[in-house]
Amino acid sequence: MDGIISWFDYISGRPDEILADTWDHAKITLTVVIAATIFSVLLGVYAQRRPTVRALSLSITGIFLTIPSLALFAIFIPIVGIGNTPAMLALFLYALLPILRNTVTGLDSVPPAVVESAKGMGMSTMSQLFQIRIPLAWPIIMAGIRISSLITVGIAAIAVLVGGDGLGTYIQSGLTRLGLPNSLESVWTGVVFTVVLGLVLDLVWATFQRVTTTKGQRM
Amino acid sequence: MSDTANIHLDTNESTSRGSTRPEDRATKIRLEHVEKRYPGTKQPAVASLSLDILEGEILVLVGPSGCGKSTTLRLINRMIEPTGGRIFLDEEDVTKANPDKLRRRIGYVIQQIGLFPHQTIAQNIATVPKMLKWDKKKIAERSDQLLSVVGLDPEVYRDRYPKELSGGQAQRVGVARALGADPEIMLMDEPFGAIDPITRDRLQNEFLRVQAEIRKTIVFVTHDIDEAIKMGDRIAILGEQSVIRQVDTPERILAFPVDEFVRDFIGEGSTLKGLHFETVREDVQLDPYPTMHLTDRPAEARARAQEAQTDWVLLLDGDEHPIRWVPVSELDSGNDVTAESGTEVLAKVSIGATLFEALEQMLISEAAVSPVVREDGSFYGVVRLTHLNKAIRRARLEAREHYEQLETT
Numbered sequence: 045m046d047g048i049i050s051w052f053d054y055i056s057g058r059p060d061e062i063l064a065d066t067w068d069h070a071k072i073t074l075t076v077v078i079a080a081t082i083f084s085v086l087l088g089v090y091a092q093r094r095p096t097v098r099a100l101s102l103s104i105t106g107i108f109l110t111i112p113s114l115a116l117f118a119i120f121i122p123i124v125g126i127g128n129t130p131a132m133l134a135l136f137l138y139a140l141l142p143i144l145r146n147t148v149t150g151l152d153s154v155p156p157a158v159v160e161s162a163k164g165m166g167m168s169t170m171s172q173l174f175q176i177r178i179p180l181a182w183p184i185i186m187a188g189i190r191i192s193s194l195i196t197v198g199i200a201a202i203a204v205l206v207g208g209d210g211l212g213t214y215i216q217s218g219l220t221r222l223g224l225p226n227s228l229e230s231v232w233t234g235v236v237f238t239v240v241l242g243l244v245l246d247l248v249w250a251t252f253q254r255v256t257t258t259k260g261q262r263m
Numbered sequence: 264m265s266d267t268a269n270i271h272l273d274t275n276e277s278t279s280r281g282s283t284r285p286e287d288r289a290t291k292i293r294l295e296h297v298e299k300r301y302p303g304t305k306q307p308a309v310a311s312l313s314l315d316i317l318e319g320e321i322l323v324l325v326g327p328s329g330c331g332k333s334t335t336l337r338l339i340n341r342m343i344e345p346t347g348g349r350i351f352l353d354e355e356d357v358t359k360a361n362p363d364k365l366r367r368r369i370g371y372v373i374q375q376i377g378l379f380p381h382q383t384i385a386q387n388i389a390t391v392p393k394m395l396k397w398d399k400k401k402i403a404e405r406s407d408q409l410l411s412v413v414g415l416d417p418e419v420y421r422d423r424y425p426k427e428l429s430g431g432q433a434q435r436v437g438v439a440r441a442l443g444a445d446p447e448i449m450l451m452d453e454p455f456g457a458i459d460p461i462t463r464d465r466l467q468n469e470f471l472r473v474q475a476e477i478r479k480t481i482v483f484v485t486h487d488i489d490e491a492i493k494m495g496d497r498i499a500i501l502g503e504q505s506v507i508r509q510v511d512t513p514e515r516i517l518a519f520p521v522d523e524f525v526r527d528f529i530g531e532g533s534t535l536k537g538l539h540f541e542t543v544r545e546d547v548q549l550d551p552y553p554t555m556h557l558t559d560r561p562a563e564a565r566a567r568a569q570e571a572q573t574d575w576v577l578l579l580d581g582d583e584h585p586i587r588w589v590p591v592s593e594l595d596s597g598n599d600v601t602a603e604s605g606t607e608v609l610a611k612v613s614i615g616a617t618l619f620e621a622l623e624q625m626l627i628s629e630a631a632v633s634p635v636v637r638e639d640g641s642f643y644g645v646v647r648l649t650h651l652n653k654a655i656r657r658a659r660l661e662a663r664e665h666y667e668q669l670e671t672t
Contacts (some may be wrong), residue, residue, distance in 0.1 A: 085319055155375070156375075157373060157375030157376065157377035158377045158378070158379060158380070159377075160342075160375075160377055161371065161373060161376070161377030161378075161437075161440075162377070162390075163342065163366070164340060164342055164366055164371035164373070164377070164450075165366060165367065165371060165390050165391050165394075165440075165441075165443075166362075166363040166364065166365070166366035166367035166368075166388070166391065166394060167363070167394065168363050171394075176379060179381050180380065180381060181380075207420065226431060257381070257383045258382070258383075259422070259428060260380050260381045260382065260383070260424030260425060261380060262379045
C-alpha cells in the first residue's frame with residue numbers, strides 16, 4: 045500500500061515530465077509503425093504473387109525478429125551515431141514481419157472470383173489493387189499493424205540504452221539507482237506508462253480500422 | 264358442337280421465343296479461327312474456332328467438362344488472350360484493342376458471382392458506370408432501375424451488403440451489375456450453376472423474360488444440356504478443344520443430332536425434350552371428341568360416343584367448360600347424367616401450351632387424351648398421342664431436310 049502511495053506521489057510530482065516522455069515514446073512508436081506499414085504493404089503487394097520474393101522477404105523479416113534487441117540497437121550506432129535514429133531503425137526492422145505477413149495473407153484471402161469479376165468488368169490492375177484487393181485485405185493488414193504497434197511500444201523502452209528518448213529513461217534510471225529513494229517508483233512509472241500507451245495506441249488503431257472498413261466487411 | 268375445332272399443332276421453329284428467324288439477324292460477335300494454345304502443351308485448348316453470334320440471340324456453349332467452353336467464353340472478352348485468330352464485335356476487330364475498355368462494353372457474369380463484399384449493392388451495380396464517368400444522379404437512377412428489372416426492391420436492397428443476400432438474390436445482383444452500363448453483349452459462365460434447382464428454374468424464367476425485353480446478345484456457357492435447351496435460341500455443342508460438333512436451334516438439334524457425339528451428349532429422352540418446342544395452336548386440325556351437356560339425354564351422348572368409338576363422353580357446363588369425364592357404362596345405366604357423374608376433369612391444357620404439357624396431362628387424364636381449352640376455359644378439342652407422334656416426325660423430317668439442303672448447297 046505504501047508503495048502505491050509513494051508511486052502516486054512520485055508521478056504527481058512530475059506530471060509534465062512524464063507526459064512529455066510518454067509523448068516522445070508515442071512519437072517513436074508511431075513513426076516506426078507508419079514507416080513499417082508503408083514499406084511492408086508495398087513489399088507485400090509486390091511479393092504476394094511472386095513465390096521467390098515472397099519466401100525470401102518473409103524469412104528475412106522473420107530473422108530480424110529473432111536478433112536480440114540490445115544487439116540490433118547497437119549495430120546501428122557505428123553507422124548513424126547514438127540517439128533516436130539507431131533505435132528507430134532497429135524497431136523498424138522488428139515491426140516489418142507482422143505487417144508483411146498479414147499483408148500477404150490478407151491479399152491471399154481475397155476471393156479469386158471477386159478479382160475475376162473486377163477484371164472482367166474492365167477494372168485496371170491498379171484499380172483492382174486499390175479498390176478491391178487492398179480494401180478487402182485491410183482488416184487482416186490492420187491486425188498486423190496492431191501487433192507491430194504493440195511489439196514496438198514494448199521494445200522502444202530499450203531505446204534509452206542507445207541514447208534515445210521515451211519511457212525507457214524511467215526504467216533505466218530506476219534500475220541504476222536501485223535501493224535509493226524513488227528508484228522503484230521510477231521503474232514502475234516506465235513500465236505502467238509503456239503498457240498504458242500500448243493499450244491506448246491499440247485503441248487508436250481499432251478506431252482507425254473501424255472508420256476505414258465498411259459494414260460489409262465486419263462480422 | 265366441338266366436332267370441328269380447328270386447332271393448330273405448330274411445328275415451326277422458335278415459337279416460344281425469338282420472333283425473328285436467326286438467319287435474318289446481323290452478326291454481333293464473330294470469331295474467326297480463334298485459337299488458344301498454352302505454352303508447353305501439345306494440343307491447343309481451343310483449336311481454330313469460328314462462330315458467328317447473332318444480334319439479340321442467346322447462344323449457348325455446351326459440352327462435357329474440360330472441352331474448353333469456358334475458355335472460349337473468356338477469349339471473347341480477352342480474360343484469356345487468344346494465341347491465334349481474330350475476334351470481331353460489330354465488324355470491329357478487337358483482337359488487339361485495349362482489354363479494359365473492351366470489357367467495359369461487355370457484361371460478364373460468373374458462377375461464383377464475385378460481388379464486392381465491401382461495397383453496397385448499389386455501389387456494386389455502379390462499378391462500370393463509375394468507370395465510364397457517368398454522373399452520380401444517372402448512376403443512382405440506373406442502379407435502382409436495374410434492381411427493379413431483376414426483381415429486387417431498390418428501397419430494400421440498394422444499401423445492403425452482399426453478405427446479407429441469399430445465393431439467388433446475389434446472382435440477381437450479379438446480373439444487374441453486368442447490365443450496369445447497358446452493354447450490348449453479355450457473357451455468362453454457368454451463371455445459375457451454383458443455385459438450388461427451384462431458385463435456378465425461377466431465375467432462368469425471369470432472365471428469359473428480361474431478355475425478351477432487353478434483347479442483348481448473350482453467350483451463355485453451361486454443362487447442362489437441359490439448361491442449354493431452355494435458355495438457348497441457338498446451341499453450340501462443343502467437343503474436345505472446343506470443336507463445334509453442331510450449332511443450331513435446340514429444336515433442330517433435338518430432332519436431328521448430326522452425329523453420335525451429339526446424340527450421346529443430349530442423351531436419353533431427346534424426343535420428349537423436343538415436345539417443349541411444339542405448341543398447341545389455334546389453327547390446325549385437332550381431334551373432335553364426343554361431348555354432352557347436362558340437358559342432353561344420355562342416349563344421344565351414347566350414340567355420339569359409339570360413333571366416335573370412345574369409351575368416354577366429355578361433360579361440359581353451361582359455359583362450355585369441360586367438367587366431368589362420363590364413362591359410356593354410366594350412360595347405359597339409364598340414370599340421368601348429373602354434375603356428379605363420372606370423374607372430374609383434372610387434366611387439361613390451354614391453347615398455346617407446349618406438347619410436353621399436353622403429354623403430361625394426357626398421361627394423367629381418364630380418357631388418355633388431353634382436352635384443350637380456349638383462354639376463357641371453353642372446350643376446343645383434344646390432343647391424342649397420334650398428334651405428338653405426327654408433330655415429332657414432322658420436326659425430324661424438317662430438320663433432316665434442312666441439313667440435306669445445307670449439304671447440297
